[in-house]
Each structure stands twice: as structure tokens, then as C-alpha cells.
């Protein structure tokens with residue numbers, strides 16, 4: 001299980017699409033496809049985060065959790081970012097045909113929003129979703145990368161140190177919840193983590209044009 005997790009995590013955070021941004025060979029039509037599809041994804045992701053916030057308000061034994069989650073929702077406002085980026089790249093956001101991989105990922109999020117899903121499971125998924133973007137885009141900003149200047153803003157958005165700190169806070173919350181979780185919840189959290197990684201890989205595949 002550990003080996004599978006490790007392999008999938010690497011697949012999700014070192015995907016050929018990300019590597020093509022990092023080495024400067026990225027096909028801009030792939031980038032634009034990712035932008036349009038991710039806007040649609042984020043419109044489902046925000047309600048998912050709101051559902052995690054509600055779970056935190058009811059189930060968390062640490063008042064700090066709500067601040068971390070709310071901080072992410074408010075200051076990271078992804079919807080506004082996608083709108084302004086799409087207009088910069090001339091990507092129409094209305095009438096986007098939602099790709100199958102995106103539909104599947106959105107459906108997965110919808111299920112995670114159900115009240116019967118344990119807070120520990122939901123916060124683990126939330127951390128994993130954010131961490132994949134953080135690690136992927138931070139890789140494009142490392143020394144030696146040849147990320148095109150026009151894509152630096154995108155990489156900075158998730159690859160910056162502040163976002164890294166936010167992801168570490170989410171990870172701490174998830175770890176704290178999992179330490180106290182029953183073995184049933186632990187298994188569910190583990191399976192959910194793997195599903196997130198699979199969905200992220202499928203999402204990159206779609207953007208890269210390999211799906």
C-alpha cells in the first residue's frame with residue numbers, strides 16, 4: 001500500500017504536463033485546456049471546501065481548524081484568479097464542455113460533501129488535493145527550471161512558500177484527526193487519499209491531451 005501511494009504521489013506531482021511546464025516545452029493549447037477545465041473544477045471544489053468548514057465547525061476539537069480552512073477559502077479565492085487568468089489567455093469560461101475526467105472528479109467531490117463522510121476523511125482529501133498542486137507547481141519554480149515567463153504567475157499561485165505553509169497546516173490537521181480515528185475511518189481516509197491521487201493524474205492526463 002505504501003509503495004502504491006508513493007508511486008501515485010510521484011505520478012501526480014511529476015506528471016509529464018508539469019514537467020513540460022518546467023522544461024519550457026509546454027504546448028500552450030494544453031495549458032489553456034487545463035485553465036478552462038480547472039475553472040469548472042474549482043466551482044465544485046469551493047463548495048467542497050465549504051463542506052469541510054462546516055464539518056470542522058461541528059466535529060473539530062481545535063478552534064484553529066476553521067481559521068486555516070476559512071483562510072484558504074477567502075484569501076486564495078481561486079474562482080476570481082481563474083476568471084482573470086482566463087481573460088488574459090482569451091479562454092472562454094462559459095459553455096466549456098466538461099471533460100469526462102473532470103466530471104468524475106467533481107462527482108467524487110460531491111460524494112465527499114455528504115454529511116455522513118467523516119471530518120478526518122474529508123480533511124485528508126482536502127489536504128491531498130492542495131498538496132498535489134503545491135508540489136507540482138513548486139517543482140516548476142525550482143532552480144534550473146525553464147518555466148516560460150508567461151506561466152510564472154500560475155506556478156507562483158500554488159508553488160509559493162505561503163501556499164506551502166498553508167498545505168503544511170492542513171496536513172497537521174489531517175494527521176491530528178487520523179491519530180484519533182478508528183481503524184474503519186483510517187481505511188476510508190487511505191482509500192480516499194489514493195482516489196484523490198488517481199483523479200489528479202487523470203486531470204493532468206486530460207490537460208496534457210493523453211486522455
Ligand SMILES: Cc1ncc(CN)c(N)n1
Pocket residue numbers: 038041042045078129130133200203
Ligand atoms: C484539479 C485541481 N486540483 C487541485 C487544485 C488546487 N486547489 C485545483 N485548482 N485543481
